Amino acid sequence: MKPLDSLEMPRPAGASDPIITVSGLTKTYASGFQALKKVDLEIRKGEIFALLGPNGAGKTTLISIICGIVNPSTGTVVADGHDIIRDFRPARTKIGLVPQELTTDAFESVWATVTFSRGLFGKPPNPAYLEKILKDLSLWEKRDSKIMTLSGGMKRRVMIAKALSHEPTILFLDEPTAGVDVELRRDMWEMVRGLRENGVTIILTTHYIEEAEEMADRIGVINKGEIVLVEDKHVLMQKLGKKQLTLHLQSPLSSLPAELQSANLQLSSDGTELVYTFDTQSQETGIAGLLRRLNEHGIDFKDLQTSESSLEEIFVSLVRGRA
Template structure:
């Protein structure tokens, strides 16, 4: 299947010599939720801005649904909806008028039924005649999403969409994102709430200092780079590890009451049973055990630190 967004050799250097992007190559699949993660200043917003035609690239090519974003700007841009970080809309317009105007900008014929559905899905219908200046911050964020969806795009960029919004809007937004993905819309999101990417994304891309350092299916990434820990609460404290356990990656708590074993998430789970038998043979009894896995946030932090 052809990627819906194809990026090759993309670089951006701003006046003054700051290089925000360095030869980025990236393909995004149709109908996926792709999470782009990176620290502040990594180049996420610059990359999105270039794809959306807001910023000009220094070198490289980008196509959106088969259309070059420079030589075929209009058809390319018509495929894209963007929800930016900043709330930028006409405060004196009503919700209905600003969403209708956004649809008209792309040459789409009027479709009041479609716009009503968007506003209802975003819990904005009862605010349709309200001026935007009278809305709360969360409601203004909903209007930005409605504007981005007004022309029925096949690609939707969400740049930090839940920054500073309430829990209700966050829940509503992710329900809508899932529904859009089911209808074939490709979603590209950046977020500081990495647990959202862990829950929502099909694939993860990590950008650091203007370079894509990793692109991987989320589940594969969690298996490859994740760690697991087995924590054992001991019946009796130990002063040191028994000799028979010296070959294992155990850490003994300072008070001697807990043993922690760290292993690769790829390791066979059956190895744990053998380990417990070894503990029993060494005379170590435990009264409770717990396991935990690395979160996507821990994997992300370790990747970025490794490139620093």
């Protein structure tokens, strides 16, 4: 018998092979709200993919559909070669999910809850593996504590331990560091990198652009239920990045000389700094000319620095542009 869907054909292993293929996915809730409008997306095997988007953009809906918590309206999702609906068992066995909300069984112990999760996903008991996870997440000392007695950060780690308990090869982290202190956030980044080194594909959504910038290999931006762009992080920053040159002046200026005035050059309100914005992509940045003209006007500076625009600025301008 021929396979009904070519997407279900096994693929040869390789670094850039898609591990998740989302095709024509839409979701309209019963209220009539259209959360996803025809989303196509490929997640590559072994990468860290960051999904950025404002509140209500459809991030959680997309993740929830892939994980089986929400039914899609139309479209298909194939995870590790398995359709997530027709072939849900092998697909879901591969996927771990850390949801956004700290939803835990308050009265259960940490050990009981990770044991439950592993069993639920159809894996035979393996106390040694669970012990390792709890130790990696600094939860081992708390294994007999009831979850309700743990701090918020600890609960977040319990959620991660639960998601990892069945040894998934695809891990979804929905806003993993929301409400988490700086130290724990660093720990989590370390952990995520460690997982990636072990071949786990990671998809994370975040509000902290810093996080995507720090962690991701590729970035997808979603807004109003549509994928606005998917790009390699470095390419994205290069493509859209603007650089700024800041000159710290020797003596404050009250105003810019008329012939220096342009949209690209701004004087700070206290008159001590000049900020010049330029495009890294263009042939002529205009820096040399600027410095020459400053010299002609006798404007001296004691220091200078350049900075690249962050992903956050890129993101804000993208989302605004589409709004």
